[in-house]
Amino acid sequence: MNTWVAQAIRTIEADFNRSSDTHLIPLPLPAFPGLSLYFKDESTHPTGSLKHRLARSLFLYALCNGWIRAGTPIIEASSGSTAVSEAYFARLLGLPFIAVMPRGTSEEKIRAITFYGGQCHLVDDPSTIYDESRRLAETLGGHYMDQFTYAERATDWRGNNNIADTIFHQMALEPHPEPAWIVCGAGTGGTSATFGRYVRYQKQKTRVCVVDPENSVFHESYYSGRTDCRCQGSSGVEGIGRPRVEPSFIASVVDRVIRVPNTATYAALHFLEEVLGRKCGGSTGTNFYGVCTLISEMVAAGESGSLVTLICDDGNRYLNSYFDPAWLRAQGHDISPWLDCYRRFYDEGVWVPVA
Numbered sequence: 017m018n019t020w021v022a023q024a025i026r027t028i029e030a031d032f033n034r035s036s037d038t039h040l041i042p043l044p045l046p047a048f049p050g051l052s053l054y055f056k057d058e059s060t061h062p063t064g065s066l067k068h069r070l071a072r073s074l075f076l077y078a079l080c081n082g083w084i085r086a087g088t089p090i091i092e093a094s095s096g097s098t099a100v101s102e103a104y105f106a107r108l109l110g111l112p113f114i115a116v117m118p119r120g121t122s123e124e125k126i127r128a129i130t131f132y133g134g135q136c137h138l139v140d141d142p143s144t145i146y147d148e149s150r151r152l153a154e155t156l157g158g159h160y161m162d163q164f165t166y167a168e169r170a171t172d173w174r175g176n177n178n179i180a181d182t183i184f185h186q187m188a189l190e191p192h193p194e195p196a197w198i199v200c201g202a203g204t205g206g207t208s209a210t211f212g213r214y215v216r217y218q219k220q221k222t223r224v225c226v227v228d229p230e231n232s233v234f235h236e237s238y239y240s241g242r243t244d245c246r247c248q249g250s251s252g253v254e255g256i257g258r259p260r261v262e263p264s265f266i267a268s269v270v271d272r273v274i275r276v277p278n279t280a281t282y283a284a285l286h287f288l289e290e291v292l293g294r295k296c297g298g299s300t301g302t303n304f305y306g307v308c309t310l311i312s313e314m315v316a317a318g319e320s321g322s323l324v325t326l327i328c329d330d331g332n333r334y335l336n337s338y339f340d341p342a343w344l345r346a347q348g349h350d351i352s353p354w355l356d357c358y359r360r361f362y363d364e365g366v367w368v369p370v371a
């Protein structure tokens with residue numbers, strides 16, 4: 017085997033070896049005896065999001081496939097976080113890295129990519145990032161990493177310390193170790209595919225619920241069975257929601273998809289800051305709306321059990337957007353009715369979404 021490739025694989029494994037597991041944080045629910053809720057905090061990876069796992073897997077997959085050699089430029093289409101994590105690994109391996117991203121991507125993420133020595137190539141129309149990445153890779157003789165195609169297969173879904181495996185180990189001593197639901201968003205769809213396959217392989221009763229923001233095709237595609245759905249522009253929640261049905265979204269292992277209004281997502285972030293004492297990234301707000309929906313259904317059905325969801329990244333990445341009252345106002349989002357709704361849910365156990 018090529019010695020550079022062998023050394024590169026060793027370098028990535030060494031990064032893993034230096035890392036510790038991420039925390040599973042309980043949120044007590046006094047208004048719901050018999051139910052427990054946990055947040056898997058993926059913001060503590062070295063590059064600040066669950067995309068650290070994905071980037072590691074994609075690099076290993078590409079190296080073992082013979083797609084990356086010494087000096088190969090790496091190109092990726094990304095809405096931000098994947099590019100941050102891949103820039104980190106590209107630098108570890110001494111490879112040039114270019115991220116193709118929509119122009120609306122947050123300043124914080126662009127700064128993080130350039131911090132790790134990556135270049136940002138911004139495009140006006142988010143739906144062009146794929147073709148533009150392919151074109152750049154061809155022109156430069158580079159490798160287009162293509163997270164949206166390979167996320168579902170680069171991760172070992174059977175276990176091997178994937179995100180599902182670690183959650184089930186961390187749940188072992190909890191009152192309900194086998195979650196009734198795992199709730200996550202879909203960007204590539206890779207995370208929901210890993211959860212869905214893992215719970216089937218492990219013969220768990222856990223169901224997987226995907227939450228989908230406004231201006232994204234996953235909800236429509238899931239319930240219509242169509243894979244040619246399209247929409248324009250970005251979803252409004254960085255990391256989740258896509259303008260096309262990504263190849264890594266494996267609908268057959270998802271049990272449910274819930275559509276979430278963006279105002280409800282942003283309000284949930286502010287509410288979670290009150291009860292968790294910390295700022296979570298945008299997709300955590302979307303997750304929490306899904307959790308509220310499922311909990312109210314479980315209560316109505318007289319069920320007890322646990323739910324697990326994710327903190328995919330930290331809210332401090334979004335101080336100038338979701339956490340900025342002026343930004344919310346300018347975008348036309350009044351979060352106060354939703355804040356009341358979440359407080360009532362938490363304090364009184366009553367879930368009445370804003371009409």
Ligand SMILES: *Cc1c(COP(=O)(O)O)cnc(C)c1O
Binds near residue numbers: 202207208256
């Ligand atoms: C990528 C991402 C997700 C969704 O994960 P996928 O595995 O790509 O579906 C959720 N939240 C954030 C912040 C992300 O960056």
